[in-house]
Amino acid sequence: MKIEYFKASGLPYxxxxxxxxxxMRSKMRTRTxxxxxxxxxxxxxxxxxYYVQIRLGLGQAGYxxxxxxxxxxxxxxxxxGVAHAxxxxxxxxxxxxxEWKSSVTRMAEVLTLFTLPAAASFPLIHLGRAGIxxxxxxxxxxxxxxxxxxxxxxxxxxxxxxxxxxxxxxxxVTMVPDIAIIRPWFKGWRNKVYTILAWDWRxxxxxxxxxxxxxxxxxxxxxxxxxxxxxxxSWDFAMQMVPSWHTSVFGPFxxxxxLFSGMAAVVTIMALFKWxxxxxxxxFTKQHFDFIGRVWMVLGLAWGYLYFNEFIPEYxxxxxxxDDYMQWMAFxxxxxxxxxxxxxxxxxxxxxxxxxxxxxxxVFPMFVLxxxxxxxxxxxxxxxxxxxxxxxxxxxxxxxxxxxxxxxVSIVLMTFGGVIFGYTLFIRVMPIxxxxxxxxxxxxxxxxxFAGEKVYYFKSGE
Amino acid sequence: MSATQxxxxxxxxxxxxxxxYPDTQWGMTIDxxxxxxxSACVAACNAENNVPVxxxxxxxxxxxxxxxxxxxxxxxxxxxxxxxxxxxxxYAPMLCQQCGNAPCESVxxxxxxxxxxxxxNQQVYNRCIGTRFCANNCPYHVRVFNFYDxxxxxxxxEQLNPDVTVRAAGVMxxxxxxxxxxxxxxxxxxxxxxxxxxxxxxTACAQACPTQAIVFGNLRDPDSAVxxxxxxxxxxxxxxxxxxxxxxxxxxxxxVEENEDRIL
Numbered sequence: 043m044k045i046e047y048f049k050a051s052g053l054p055y056x057x058x059x060x061x062x063x064x065x066m067r068s069k070m071r072t073r074t075x076x077x078x079x080x081x082x083x084x085x086x087x088x089x090x091x092y093y094v095q096i097r098l099g100l101g102q103a104g105y106x107x108x109x110x111x112x113x114x115x116x117x118x119x120x121x122x123g124v125a126h127a128x129x130x131x132x133x134x135x136x137x138x139x140x141e142w143k144s145s146v147t148r149m150a151e152v153l154t155l156f157t158l159p160a161a162a163s164f165p166l167i168h169l170g171r172a173g174i175x176x177x178x179x180x181x182x183x184x185x186x187x188x189x190x191x192x193x194x195x196x197x198x199x200x201x202x203x204x205x206x207x208x209x210x211x212x213x214x215v216t217m218v219p220d221i222a223i224i225r226p227w228f229k230g231w232r233n234k235v236y237t238i239l240a241w242d243w244r245x246x247x248x249x250x251x252x253x254x255x256x257x258x259x260x261x262x263x264x265x266x267x268x269x270x271x272x273x274x275x276s277w278d279f280a281m282q283m284v285p286s287w288h289t290s291v292f293g294p295f296x297x298x299x300x301l302f303s304g305m306a307a308v309v310t311i312m313a314l315f316k317w318x319x320x321x322x323x324x325x326f327t328k329q330h331f332d333f334i335g336r337v338w339m340v341l342g343l344a345w346g347y348l349y350f351n352e353f354i355p356e357y358x359x360x361x362x363x364x365d366d367y368m369q370w371m372a373f374x375x376x377x378x379x380x381x382x383x384x385x386x387x388x389x390x391x392x393x394x395x396x397x398x399x400x401x402x403x404x405v406f407p408m409f410v411l412x413x414x415x416x417x418x419x420x421x422x423x424x425x426x427x428x429x430x431x432x433x434x435x436x437x438x439x440x441x442x443x444x445x446x447x448x449x450x451v452s453i454v455l456m457t458f459g460g461v462i463f464g465y466t467l468f469i470r471v472m473p474i475x476x477x478x479x480x481x482x483x484x485x486x487x488x489x490x491x492f493a494g495e496k497v498y499y500f501k502s503g504e
Numbered sequence: 505m506s507a508t509q510x511x512x513x514x515x516x517x518x519x520x521x522x523x524x525y526p527d528t529q530w531g532m533t534i535d536x537x538x539x540x541x542x543s544a545c546v547a548a549c550n551a552e553n554n555v556p557v558x559x560x561x562x563x564x565x566x567x568x569x570x571x572x573x574x575x576x577x578x579x580x581x582x583x584x585x586x587x588x589x590x591x592x593x594x595y596a597p598m599l600c601q602q603c604g605n606a607p608c609e610s611v612x613x614x615x616x617x618x619x620x621x622x623x624x625n626q627q628v629y630n631r632c633i634g635t636r637f638c639a640n641n642c643p644y645h646v647r648v649f650n651f652y653d654x655x656x657x658x659x660x661x662e663q664l665n666p667d668v669t670v671r672a673a674g675v676m677x678x679x680x681x682x683x684x685x686x687x688x689x690x691x692x693x694x695x696x697x698x699x700x701x702x703x704x705x706x707t708a709c710a711q712a713c714p715t716q717a718i719v720f721g722n723l724r725d726p727d728s729a730v731x732x733x734x735x736x737x738x739x740x741x742x743x744x745x746x747x748x749x750x751x752x753x754x755x756x757x758x759x760v761e762e763n764e765d766r767i768l
Contacts, residue, residue, distance in 0.1 A: 099673035100634065101651030106566035108645060110636035170634015170649065170674025177614040177633050193613040195635055282641045283607050283748065437575055437598060437645060437744075442566020 048142045048333075049498055050484040051324040058484065062475045063224050064321035074466065081463035088456020091449045092167060100170050102449040106442035109431045113450040114168035115278075116423045117457065119296075120303070121161030122202075122275050123419060127304030128154030128209055129268035133261040141487075141500055142333050144479040145325040149315070150308050151213040152474060156464045157307075158206050160457040165198065167453060194277045201274040205267050212260040215253060218243055219478045232471075272300040279426065286430040289355055295348040299419060302345045302388070305338040306415040313409035315474075325475060328403040335402030342392035342415075349389075349422075376443070377429050380421045387418025523604050529623035530681050531723035531753040532710070533733045533741075534597055537760045538717035541595030543574050548712030549599075552682060554668045556654035569648045571679040572599035572709055594759065597718070599709070600625065600646045600679035601744065604751030608638035608647065616676070622686075623723075623753055627678055634674040643745050647678045681720070682707040703729070723753065733757075 051058065095102040105112055131150035135143035166175050178189055178199055189196045222243035225236040243249060276296035279287040309331070316326045372381050395401045395411055402408065428444050435441055468474065486500045549555065549572045558567055575598050580591030602625045608617045609625065616632035619625060639647040653673045656664065664670070667684040671677050685705060693700035710718040721730035734741060740758035 099650070099652040101562065101567070101673075104565075105636075105649070105651065107568075107648070108566075110639045110649065165635075168635075170636065170676070171632070171672070174633050177631065187615065189613050190610075190615050192610045193637065194611065195613040195637060199613075282611065282637075283643055284640060431640065435645070 048329055049327075050141075050487045051327075051480070052484070053324060055481055055484070058480050059223060059227075059477055061321040061324070062473050062477045062480070063227055065319055065469050066224070066471065066473070067227070070470070078463060078466060081459035081466075084452075084455045084459030085463065088453045088459070091452040092456070095167075095449055095453075096172060100168075102447065103168075104445050104447040104450060106444055108435060108442070109428060109444040111168070111427055111431065112444055113446045113454060114164045116420070116427050117454045118161050118164035118168075119275060119423045119427070120416075120420050121157045121164070121457065121461075122272060123296075123300035123303040123423075124307045124416070125154045125157040125161060125205075125209075125304070126268060126272060126297075126300040127308045128152070128213075129205075129264055130301050130304055131308060132212065133264050133268070136257065136261040137265075140333070141483055142330055144483045145322075145330065145475055146308060146312065146334070147479065148213070148216070148476045149311055149474050150304075151209060151216075152465065152468055152472075153304075153307060153311065154209045155213060156461045156468075158202065158209065160461050162202050162206065163457065165195070194274065194281050197274045198278060201267075201271045205264075205271045208260070208264050208267050212257070212264055215256045215260060216476060216479075217472070219245070219250075219253060220473045220476060223477050224473055269297055272297045279430075284430050284434050285356070286426070286433065289352055291348060291352050291355065295345075295352055298341060298344045298348055299422065302338070302341040303416055303419040305334065305341060306412040306419070309334060309338065309408050309412035310416070313405050313412070316405055319469075322475065325480065328405075331405060331408050332399065332402045335396050335408065339392060339396035342388065342396065346389040346393070376432075377425060380425050380429075384418050384421040384425060387414045388422065391415075391418075523619055523623070525621060525623045525724060527724055528621075529723045529753065530602065530686065531623065531721070531730055531755065532602075532681070532707070533719045533730055533737075533755045533757055535717045535719075535733070535737070535757040536594070536596055537740075537757065538715040539574075539595045539597060540715060541574050541576060541593065542714060544712045544714060545572050545597055545709035545718060546570055546574060548708040549679070551663060552665055552668070552708035553680070554654070554656075554664050554670050556650070556670075557656060557660065558652075559655070562651065567649075567651055569650075569677075571646070571648070571677070572597055573646075574598075596756065597709070598644060598646060598744075599754065600681075601644055601750065601752030601754045602679075602681060604753065605749055607641040607643065607748075607750060611637040611641050613637070624681055624683060624686075626680065626683065627676060629669060629671050629675050629677065632675045634676065636676065638676060643748055643750065647676055650675050650677065 053061070091102070103112065103114070128151040131143065132147045135147065166172055169175055178196060180188055218239070218241055221236050222240040222245065225233060225240055228236065273293040273296065276292040280289060280292035282288060312326050312330065312334070315322045372378065391411060391414055395407065432443060483500075487498060488500070490497050550570065553571060555569050555571055558569055562568070575596045577594045577596070578591065579594060580588060602623065604623070606617070606619065606625045609619055612618075613635060614631050614633055616628045617625070617638050618628065634649070636649060639645075639649060650671050650673050654670050665684075667688070685707065689705045690700050692704075705721070707718070707720045710716075710720040719730045719733045721728040723731055723734070725731060734755055737757045740760070741755050742758055743752045743755055745752075
């Protein structure tokens, strides 16, 4: 078997910097403006609907009596899953020392930066009385009344806020040298902002050492945080008595699902970068897609196994409710579409497609597959949340079925619009590719010839 | 001695502390043999507790608010005819079971759902932020949510109960065992310098029940009507979803069946 070596872009250093700041210097194109306008309209529409929901009551959403959690919670879990991309790419690839990580780390972290607030907004949006959400926070009161630390929602709050703080710091720490690098390229207000954000970075040996130590520390510290976030989100469900939720495998199952959908989101953005920003083209080679495709496929297989595994304990425990659930999901007309759609999008398609190197190396099919996987992951959360609640009718009452309303759809689209809007603007004001990491990777790569074959290898950094 | 042992129905052992009720544990027996499914309890509950009217549209969406509802179960063949004597309906009133190990209490992030020392599973409306976590976790599905502000068409405002607060939009609510009557009874006893008597106190549903199927009282008091009712019908006592270890304080008394062919 021929060993494949990762090849850095091989461009001159100055050109790397120029290419990285290209979207920041170029004029905004019409299609970008149209995209931003559409996103802004979506956000405004969602805000208006949310205002109406606050004024009139939660009845504006489609809740019925057994289905007390619905689209908002589904989208919450979905965004949390996408937000796991940043952690996986940055922390895991940094720890394992994968050299190809440089071009994808920051864009994944920035994805976390925008999707995590989008996710965190949903537990607030779905509250009946959002005005007093702070009762959930451990604020000192004159009555010495603390939140209920037995409730998974309180754990949720701690986990998400810790993850948000950690990932913002992680992102910023590795961005300081880049801001210092790009500062001389800009004049006016930008120069002033970058001067403040760069913390007077001069690039001394000591500064590099500290920054790298901090980055290494963060990538280790953030891993347990990341695992805890989605495990705790899964405990929101697993700690309840709803039969299809009440299972101990939910923690790893949700975590692997989150990584799976996070990888899909990264592939989506890589493909979009390759197509819409020509300057980035040399940083996203087919090798990147190949390597990411391999990780993605392993995660997909793990997800498929855990999904299957979820049914085993209930089967052996002879849980009749779970049998009902299974039949309802797979063979009823109501959930048949979402269930089999999920199986096809999340298990069959990734397994069949990603097994082939030719598939992994071509951009367009990978892009299409990434969209399919994220649709499948949304369907999965839909099946779990709404399917689980609808099926659980132990007593002969409360058999109403859930249908989402225009309010819920608008608010879900609002978060999609907000994430795309924020991400598009971020690309134009901050370097979305880590310039110093690209330069460093390039400077460390050496080519030698052994037995008539070119060998690319990396000299160790420090 | 745990609450469970007082009620006389065994549950699984639990590693968690069992609530201890010093001298009062409010409970209820519902005799299914007497229940005719007339729904007088539902009407009485709605009137006593200011339960709002949601209207036909919301009701069709499954959002009807009733703190107590009568469940109907059909018995007989699947392809029954109208005059088939073997087909019959059976009724079971379902209300908050005031669980000792309530699943709703542990999941509420703000302690809106909490436990009182006299065995009530209470809902603090001021504290409730509307996460609806408790309703998801309730196996009996007896918690109802105020999707909109409460609405009382004419002439219903004329009969609102001044002792009971009206719940705002976004708040979870449920059966309270008519806690306003319990507290009033205690206050009256305090004023009269006597001990709160069990016989003076009945919930609205128990009061309205024409066949006296519902009996409410103090399960800790050996002379109370509810304890007597339970003790004399011990063989047919059951509690719903007992294997979930929720320790409900509502005891159902099974229907008396001489044989399956009995015509009702």
